[in-house]
Amino acid sequence: MSKPEQKIPVGILGATGSVGQKFIELLANHPWFEIAELCASDKSAGKKYKEAVDWFLPSQLPEKIGEILVQRCEPKLKSKVVFSGLDSNVAGEVETQFAEAGYKVISNSKNHRMDENVPLLIPEVNPEHLELLKLQKYGEGCIVTNPNCSVIGLVLALKPLLDNFGLEEVNVVTMQAVSGAGHPRVVKLDIDDNVIPFISGEEQKVETEPLKILGSLNLNKIVFNDFKISAQCNRVNVTDGHTECVQVKLKKKASAEEIIHVWQNFESVPQKLKLPLAPLKPIHYSKDESFPQPKHQRNADKGMAVSIGRLRADKIFDYNFVILSHNTVRGAAGDAILCAELMRAKGII
Known part of the structure; x- marks a missing residue:
């Protein structure tokens, strides 16, 4: 499939956590998506990402990403596609707020997985479940989850x-x-x-x-x-x-x-x-x-x-x-990104 003429800007919720870091690693050189905004807790907000994060992946933090100012997890982002690596203690409410505000939310968190109208998606297994998005009440927004x-x-x-x-x-x-x-x-x-x-x-x-x-x-x-x-x-x-x-x-x-x-x-x-x-x-x-x-x-x-x-x-x-x-690639961030790729291929993103 051909890549977009311009990369699609994306945000990452829970960017300083373990899944958030894996999102950054896998998206840093992605041909379709470009990391534009990073969100984390109030204590990290306002800091450069490199100052807010305890980067523990063996790969080096991309210099450009490290300079991005961290924002609060509020639906005020310019990017209309967000990947969520939020802790389950906060993910449910925050992801709903973003979807209601018109954002496409692709979540690694457990909170919405078993919701009736939310696809629990493995792109090779049940791509047809994206039809459930038509039943969601979020207008232009939506929530898609990847499994455990x-x-x-x-x-x-x-x-x-x-x-x-x-x-x-x-x-x-x-x-x-x-x-x-x-x-x-x-x-x-x-x-x-x-x-x-x-x-x-x-x-x-x-x-x-x-x-x-x-x-x-x-x-x-x-x-x-x-x-x-x-x-x-x-x-x-x-x-x-x-x-x-x-x-x-x-x-x-x-x-x-x-x-x-x-x-x-x-x-x-x-x-x-x-x-x-x-x-x-x-x-x-x-x-x-x-x-x-x-x-x-x-x-x-x-x-x-x-x-x-x-x-x-x-x-x-x-x-x-x-x-x-x-578990952190196919089992988490990688599957979520593949879900987003499928959504883009189907014209949802």
């Missing part, structure tokens, strides 16, 4: 199975990276030499969000899918990359070769449109028994692809396998 970081990798792996063989039951155990908890230095003491077998609210998200994403659009309403999901979520001492051990019971019999085939040949709207951040292949399958590993596969296709391995017959379910996805 573990859910995105899981659903990308499940989508080809659902389409080709059907799903009855899914069991998933996650091993989630430290970066998913926010600022890495804040959680480091708790996670050193440790596994934390509880992440507040995470299991509920993993058990419910996929059913909306994989639901069908019927008479302008999402009819949730009805397969069963059970989840156990754990925090582990890995910097980036969520690993998930998955068991599935299928509706139709399938050989391992057939499953690998549908994974390897899966592509969707973002690939056909050649959107800038779309991975060439959304799913990478490895026959190496020791893969996938966060250290080696988390950056597959610039962090936007899901890596799968260890497909085996299961004595309780039909099959089990392991998936890996980059």
Whole structure:
């Protein structure tokens, strides 16, 4: 798809936080979007971004971005497209205010994900759910959300199975990276030499969000899918990359070769449109028994692809396998930006 003649100016809400920083890193050289405005808390407002932020990403803060004056998270921006990395304590109200004021809000926060008329979007999986925007009462504004970081990798792996063989039951155990908890230095003491077998609210998200994403659009309403999901979520001492051990019971019999085939040949709207951040292949399958590993596969296709391995017959379910996805790229800011690219391609932005 051709790029716009002029880049579209965008704002970032929650720009000093972990997701906000990832938005900046991924948007800094984007061919379609240009960072024009940064918003954060009252204590950061009025400062240059480089003075307000504790930049902890390994990449260098772009000099031009560092000079931008931080604004309050108020709907007074010139940019009509905003990416939200706000904390859930404030995101719900602030995002609604922006949408009501005519802004296109693409949010990584959880607050609006399960709202009836809000798309919970993975562009390769449910692009048709953007039709829900016609039902929102925000005039020129709208809210689109991307799912939980573990859910995105899981659903990308499940989508080809659902389409080709059907799903009855899914069991998933996650091993989630430290970066998913926010600022890495804040959680480091708790996670050193440790596994934390509880992440507040995470299991509920993993058990419910996929059913909306994989639901069908019927008479302008999402009819949730009805397969069963059970989840156990754990925090582990890995910097980036969520690993998930998955068991599935299928509706139709399938050989391992057939499953690998549908994974390897899966592509969707973002690939056909050649959107800038779309991975060439959304799913990478490895026959190496020791893969996938966060250290080696988390950056597959610039962090936007899901890596799968260890497909085996299961004595309780039909099959089990392991998936890996980059939680702050594909699982957060990257998916949100891909949503915005899809919206631009469809003329919504």
